[in-house]
Amino acid sequence: MVAMTRFDTATEVTPAGDGTYTADLDPGYLIGSAMNGGYLMAVLQRAALAESPHPHAVSSSFHFLRPGTAGPARVHTEVLKTGRTVATVRATAHQDAGPVVTGTIATARLDAGAAPAYEAPAPGIAPMAECRVYDPRAGAGAPDGFVHRVRQHYTPDTWDRLRGRAADPAPELLGHVELSPDDGGPCADPALFLPLAVDALPPVISVFDSWRWAPTVELTWHMRAVPVPGPLTFHARAGLVSDNWFDETVDLWDTKGRLVAQSRQLARAGR
Amino acid sequence: MVAMTRFDTATEVTPAGDGTYTADLDPGYLIGSAMNGGYLMAVLQRAALAESPHPHAVSSSFHFLRPGTAGPARVHTEVLKTGRTVATVRATAHQDAGPVVTGTIATARLDAGAAPAYEAPAPGIAPMAECRVYDPRAGAGAPDGFVHRVRQHYTPDTWDRLRGRAADPAPELLGHVELSPDDGGPCADPALFLPLAVDALPPVISVFDSWRWAPTVELTWHMRAVPVPGPLTFHARAGLVSDNWFDETVDLWDTKGRLVAQSRQLARAGR
Numbered sequence: 001m002v003a004m005t006r007f008d009t010a011t012e013v014t015p016a017g018d019g020t021y022t023a024d025l026d027p028g029y030l031i032g033s034a035m036n037g038g039y040l041m042a043v044l045q046r047a048a049l050a051e052s053p054h055p056h057a058v059s060s061s062f063h064f065l066r067p068g069t070a071g072p073a074r075v076h077t078e079v080l081k082t083g084r085t086v087a088t089v090r091a092t093a094h095q096d097a098g099p100v101v102t103g104t105i106a107t108a109r110l111d112a113g114a115a116p117a118y119e120a121p122a123p124g125i126a127p128m129a130e131c132r133v134y135d136p137r138a139g140a141g142a143p144d145g146f147v148h149r150v151r152q153h154y155t156p157d158t159w160d161r162l163r164g165r166a167a168d169p170a171p172e173l174l175g176h177v178e179l180s181p182d183d184g185g186p187c188a189d190p191a192l193f194l195p196l197a198v199d200a201l202p203p204v205i206s207v208f209d210s211w212r213w214a215p216t217v218e219l220t221w222h223m224r225a226v227p228v229p230g231p232l233t234f235h236a237r238a239g240l241v242s243d244n245w246f247d248e249t250v251d252l253w254d255t256k257g258r259l260v261a262q263s264r265q266l267a268r269a270g271r
Numbered sequence: 272m273v274a275m276t277r278f279d280t281a282t283e284v285t286p287a288g289d290g291t292y293t294a295d296l297d298p299g300y301l302i303g304s305a306m307n308g309g310y311l312m313a314v315l316q317r318a319a320l321a322e323s324p325h326p327h328a329v330s331s332s333f334h335f336l337r338p339g340t341a342g343p344a345r346v347h348t349e350v351l352k353t354g355r356t357v358a359t360v361r362a363t364a365h366q367d368a369g370p371v372v373t374g375t376i377a378t379a380r381l382d383a384g385a386a387p388a389y390e391a392p393a394p395g396i397a398p399m400a401e402c403r404v405y406d407p408r409a410g411a412g413a414p415d416g417f418v419h420r421v422r423q424h425y426t427p428d429t430w431d432r433l434r435g436r437a438a439d440p441a442p443e444l445l446g447h448v449e450l451s452p453d454d455g456g457p458c459a460d461p462a463l464f465l466p467l468a469v470d471a472l473p474p475v476i477s478v479f480d481s482w483r484w485a486p487t488v489e490l491t492w493h494m495r496a497v498p499v500p501g502p503l504t505f506h507a508r509a510g511l512v513s514d515n516w517f518d519e520t521v522d523l524w525d526t527k528g529r530l531v532a533q534s535r536q537l538a539r540a541g542r
Contacts (some may be wrong), residue, residue, distance in 0.1 A: 034508050058516070059489035059537045060327035061332035063375050065352045080373065085539070086488055088334050102351065104334050104375065106488050107355045107539075118442060118479070122477050127315040171389060208389070216329035217357055217377050222518060222537045239522070240495050240530050243385035245329070247493060247533055251510070259511050262518055264535055266288075266330045266493045268356070 005184035011042045011192065013050065019077040020084060021047045023093070027070035028144050031137055035068035036146065037216045038199030040101050045195050047075040048089040048199070053082065056191060059106040061220040068093065068100040079103070112226040122253065125233050126155040128176045136162055136202050148182045150200040153231070161207040171204045171238035171246075178231035190227040190254075196226040197232050197252055198263035204238045204248045205269055213270040214246075221250075221263035230255040244269045276455035277420070282313045284321065284462065290348040292318045294364070298341035299415050302408055306339035307417065308487045309470030311364060311372050316466050318346040319360040319376040324353065327462060330377040332491040339364065339371040351375070383497040393524060396504050397426040399447045407433055408473050419453045421471040424502070432478040442475045442509035442517075449502035461498040461525075468503050468523055469534035475509045475519045476540055484541040485517075492521075493533035501526040515540045 010026035029039035045057050074094045081088040085108055131153035143145050154175040160166045161173070177197050179186055187193050192239040198221045203214035233253040238246050246269055252261040281297035300310035316328050344364045352359040357377055363373040404422035410416050425446040431437045432444070448468050450457055458464050469492045474485035504524045509517050517540055523532040 004321075059334075061375065061489060061491055063330075063332070063351070065359060080334070080370065088336060099351065102375065104332065104373065104489075106334060110516075111514045116511055116513040118476075118509065118512040120508070120510045145457060159418070205389075218332060218375075218491065218493075220489065220535070222334055222489075222493070222535075224513065224516070224518070237391070238389065239391045239533060240387055241389040242387040242495065243382045245381075245495070246389075262510060262535070264491070264493075264533070 001133060003184060005179060005187050007179050007183060007187045007193065008091045011046050013043060013047045013075055015050070019051060021075040021077070023073045023075055024074050025068060025070050027227055028149055030070060030144065031146055032139060032213065033067070035070065036199065037064060037219065038196035040068050041103065041195035041199065041219070042192060044075060044091040044101065044103045045105065045192065047077050048103065049107060050089045051077045051079055051089045052087045052107040054062055054087050054107040054109050056108055056110050056223055057105050058108045058110065059222050060103055060195065061218065062101055062103040063218050064216050065099050069081050069095060073100065110226050114225065119259065123174065123235055125174045125235065128153050128231060131175050132154055132159045134159055134162060148180050150177060150196065151180045152177050152201060166207070171207050171241065173201055173236040174234065176231045176233050186229045190229050191223065194223055194227065194252065194261045195221060198250045198261055199207065199265070201234065201236055203267065204236050205241055205246050214267045215270070216265050216267045219263060219265035221261055223233060223261055225258045225260045227254040228256055228262040232260065241269065273375040274455060276450060276458050278450050278454060278458045278464065279443065282317055284314060284318045284346055285330055287343060288322070290322060292346040292348070293320070294344045294346055296341050296344050299420055301341060301419065302417055303410060303484065304338070304339065304358045307470065308335060308457070308490065309467035312374065312466035312470065312490070313463060315346060315362040315364060315372065315374045316376065316463065318348050319362045319374065320378060322348045322350055322360045323358045325358050325378040325380050327379055327381045327497070328376050329379045330493050332489065333372055333374040334489050335349060335372050335487050336370050337368060340482050342370065380499050381494065385496065390530065394445065394506055396445045396506065397413060398501060399424050402426055402446050403430045405430055405433060406473065407477055419451050421467065422451045423446060423448050423472060440478045442478050442512065444472055444475055444507040445505065445521065445522055447502045447504050457500045461500050462494065465494055465498065465532045466522065469521045469532055472505065472507055474538065475507050476512055476517050485538045486541070487536050490534060490536035493534055494532055496529045496531045498525040498531040499527055503531065512540065
């Protein structure tokens with residue numbers, strides 16, 4: 001029996017009939033005045049899985065329509081396809097101002113014992129003991145700030161980059177990420193943390209400048225293996241920053257070294 | 272005045288009122304008995320752009336629900352957001368069997384003159400003159416087959432891989448892709464070709480085996496710059512093949528060397 005963590009409680013959805021759910025968005029997951037996108041995706045994932053016969057969100061694409069605020073939200077779901085291998089569910093979060101984020105989520109069952117037939121080489125990433133906890137975002141370190149929800153451990157090189165001390169400010173972040181021990185530690189099902197983990201880091205373009213708001217327009221992530229409990233190792237990088245748009249690609253590995261999630265988002269560079 | 276190519280005609284949508292469009296899916300874009308996914312995305316993109324005040328599909332995510340067949344289709348659109356910077360449109364193609372593919376498309380206006388603030392190094396790719404035209408897919412080389420729609424020019428190493436002659440069968444394909452001269456050459460607007468180009472190649476896992484069907488479950492692509500007319504240079508690769516799932520990431524550059532599109536799909540490895 002695993003005790004309920006703040007993450008478990010904060011992402012709960014309650015059925016309200018006809019495929020609709022209610023949620024209460026937890027102000028602890030705010031970045032400034034807007035809900036963290038990863039947290040919103042974790043809430044929508046729970047509603048989508050409740051509507052599916054399959055246990056894993058294998059491919060989830062989200063479009064962010066307006067900032068989410070703390071407090072009540074309604075999640076509307078629609079089952080688009082129910083197949084033996086894949087079932088696809090659309091889930092959209094609404095608040096008083098209108099739709100906040102809409103996700104289309106393909107669900108299936110991954111085999112926890114599967115061995116990769118091919119895997120691209122992973123970058124070398126320093127172990128957590130050599131990393132430093134840090135969060136450059138405004139308010140993140142406040143008494144109930146985001147860093148108390150999700151703890152990010154940066155490798156020494158990455159920490160230098162985020163502090164503006166690197167000779168080479170490449171938009172690349174390496175380290176480890178976990179639900180904070182302040183909130184009770186790991187959640188009941190490690191797979192439910194994945195959508196938050198792929199969008200919990202400060203924008204990768206923070207290495208060029210001090211932190212600034214960078215609204216996500218679209219984020220798609222794929223679950224590739226069933227994670228074992230424990231911190232996740234991350235590799236985040238940008239391919240192109242141009243015309244105030246940038247992409248951010250994030251890979252996550254579990255403590256067994258398995259690639260468990262791949263995400264990519266397109267975002268606006270704030271001013 | 273640019274003459275209409277087969278691609279221009281084959282991706283046309285006709286307004287039928289209330290945000291609905293009709294289309295006639297061209298059997299020339301079949302792969303075996305199913306419509307090519309890139310072609311379907313190109314059709315949905317035209318309907319989405321017709322509903323948007325902005326000219327470019329900057330971020331488009333598609334879930335493939337069932338195979339498309341040649342012949343009539345209806346496209347239903349829904350405007351999710353109309354902003355000054357971004358407008359988001361959902362477009363779903365329906366045939367008699369039900370919904371075929373649903374896309375959520377964020378539109379905006381990219382600055383054709385923008386210079387990148389940061390760009391990751393691109394791989395070296397042999398020029399088209401050193402490449403070979405090839406398509407391993409069943410029926411692709413037939414008199415009216417897919418290779419007469421989209422011409423793929425593979426680098427010598429890639430050609431060896433696809434022919435099963437490489438010592439290192441890495442799932443990586445390099446080369447150049449263009450609308451075939453057989454169909455009239457480049458289309459009127461090079462940006463409209465991008466969704467077809469990101470999904471026109473044989474599955475990257477074809478290097479491990481002979482070609483086999485690999486249905487796409489989800490594909491998201493981002494338009495990153497306005498392409499100049501001409502062939503596109505591609506780099507396709509997989510990060511993980513496991514449990515009969517694989518990812519395929521494709522980057523495209525125009526003849527000026529600008530990164531114009533980034534895509535990633537999650538697909539099933541056929542049996």
